[in-house]
Amino acid sequence: MGxxxxxxxxxxxxxxxxxxxxxxxxxxxxxRKHYEHIIAEETRPGQVMVFPLRLPPxxxxxxxxxxxxxxxxxxxxxxxxxxxxxxxLVGGRLNSYESLLDRARxxxxxxMRAEAEAMxxxxxxxxxxxxxxISGRSAQSxxxxxEVLAYGTALIGKD
Amino acid sequence: xxxxxxxxxEGINYVSNGWQKDFVLLVVGFFAGLxxxxxxxxxxxGWSARWIPFSWEQALSRPLQQTVEPDQRLRYLQGLAxxxxxxxxxxxxxxxxxxxxxxxxxxxxxSLGGHVFILEGLLDEVKTEQGLAFVLAHEIAHVHHRHPLKxxxxxxxxxxxxxxxxxxxxxxxxxxxxxxxxMLNYSRDLERxxxxxxxxxxxxxYGHVDGADALFQWLAExxxxxxxxxxxxxHPDVQARIERLRDISREQGxxxxxxVTPLPEWETASSEAAPPTDR
Numbered sequence: 001m002g003x004x005x006x007x008x009x010x011x012x013x014x015x016x017x018x019x020x021x022x023x024x025x026x027x028x029x030x031x032r033k034h035y036e037h038i039i040a041e042e043t044r045p046g047q048v049m050v051f052p053l054r055l056p057p058x059x060x061x062x063x064x065x066x067x068x069x070x071x072x073x074x075x076x077x078x079x080x081x082x083x084x085x086x087x088x089l090v091g092g093r094l095n096s097y098e099s100l101l102d103r104a105r106x107x108x109x110x111x112m113r114a115e116a117e118a119m120x121x122x123x124x125x126x127x128x129x130x131x132x133x134i135s136g137r138s139a140q141s142x143x144x145x146x147e148v149l150a151y152g153t154a155l156i157g158k159d
Numbered sequence: 160x161x162x163x164x165x166x167x168x169e170g171i172n173y174v175s176n177g178w179q180k181d182f183v184l185l186v187v188g189f190f191a192g193l194x195x196x197x198x199x200x201x202x203x204x205g206w207s208a209r210w211i212p213f214s215w216e217q218a219l220s221r222p223l224q225q226t227v228e229p230d231q232r233l234r235y236l237q238g239l240a241x242x243x244x245x246x247x248x249x250x251x252x253x254x255x256x257x258x259x260x261x262x263x264x265x266x267x268x269x270s271l272g273g274h275v276f277i278l279e280g281l282l283d284e285v286k287t288e289q290g291l292a293f294v295l296a297h298e299i300a301h302v303h304h305r306h307p308l309k310x311x312x313x314x315x316x317x318x319x320x321x322x323x324x325x326x327x328x329x330x331x332x333x334x335x336x337x338x339x340x341x342m343l344n345y346s347r348d349l350e351r352x353x354x355x356x357x358x359x360x361x362x363x364x365y366g367h368v369d370g371a372d373a374l375f376q377w378l379a380e381x382x383x384x385x386x387x388x389x390x391x392x393x394h395p396d397v398q399a400r401i402e403r404l405r406d407i408s409r410e411q412g413x414x415x416x417x418x419v420t421p422l423p424e425w426e427t428a429s430s431e432a433a434p435p436t437d438r
Contacts, residue, residue, distance in 0.1 A: 013336040028179060042166055049164045083178050086185040089324070095177030102173040123162070
């Protein structure tokens with residue numbers, strides 16, 4: 001009976017603590033790595049330039065345009081959700097979700113630039129973002145996933 | 160050409176190391192606050208038990224009311240319980256109803272409405288009337304101090320609070336498990352309170368407290384390696400309870416030496432057929 005009692009009380013507690021510790025360590029490590037990667041890519045010389053302008057200046061008018069896009073699907077993890085749940089009780093910035101979405105947006109833009117670069121473009125105009133929740137909207141669902149899509153018009157030169 | 164993309168500054172759309180700070184602040188701060196709140200609520204709820212009349216408890220526990228014809232053994236247990244209740248000055252409108260359960264688990268418990276359950280296993284292992292009387296008095300003490308009611312109110316209140324604060328989330332489970340462990344602390348306090356009352360009742364009834372710790376001695380010998388660590392247990396550590404009984408006896412001047420009578424033999428069909436409890 002003693003061991004049963006121990007298991008009954010300790011199991012959920014130990015499981016949660018294990019998940020939280022794993023989440024904290026891996027989340028910290030992966031986020032740092034990811035930001036290092038994003039910043040290195042963004043500042044790499046010769047990157048395709050992106051502009052939110054709807055139309056390119058006439059001087060740049062190219063012979064060919066193409067739709068380019070970059071998409072990222074991210075999922076909230078147990079740990080980030082745990083912090084967010086606590087945060088929602090007291091209010092304030094949901095830091096754990098903010099950094100996640102920031103990384104997703106920047107990663108999506110980088111992927112769009114990579115696509116444009118592969119197609120031989122030097123600039124992308126009319127860049128827009130879309131965000132769609134693709135799972136986790138119902139209360140029962142355990143984790144939520146979000147797609148961040150960046151798209152624009154690549155100007156492909158003819159040289 | 161004059162166009163260029165500048166690298167935007169960091170830390171505007173997100174707080175750098177934000178969630179790490181959140182984690183430490185929120186987890187520590189929030190759970191400390193919650194623990195304080197629950198502690199206060201539990202105190203208030205336990206305290207409020209005194210305003211609930213005993214008749215409500217009896218009404219709630221009506222389904223426990225016995226219909227079987229009491230046999231010799233039950234009459235003996237009921238008689239002993241009534242003697243002890245009188246010796247311990249059980250609060251006035253309260254009554255004790257003893258039940259016997261055919262289970263070889265060595266245990267006894269008190270429920271709402273003054274219903275005390277003695278399990279067959281206990282009668283097999285405790286050989287003396289004083290040993291049994293202490294367990295019985297201990298359960299009567301739970302009734303006297305309204306412990307079953309307090310525990311029920313606390314459990315209900317705790318459940319409602321968890322539901323209100325967290326709803327159906329992981330944190331509710333986590334806090335629930337933590338709360339249960341904290342609840343065990345209350346439980347241990349109640350056990351100590353009951354031990355003291357029971358010892359006083361025994362001294363009053365027999366004129367000594369010799370043999371009162373018979374069950375604890377048995378537990379210490381037979382079940383020592385099965386016991387969970389104290390913080391996970393609803394009862395205090397057995398060895399500590401034995402020592403505490405001795406301390407109380409010394410402080411209150413209870414006599415530690417006296418005549419110990421063996422349990423009487425009773426004729427019941429079930430006691431003959433009871434399985435061996437040699438575990």
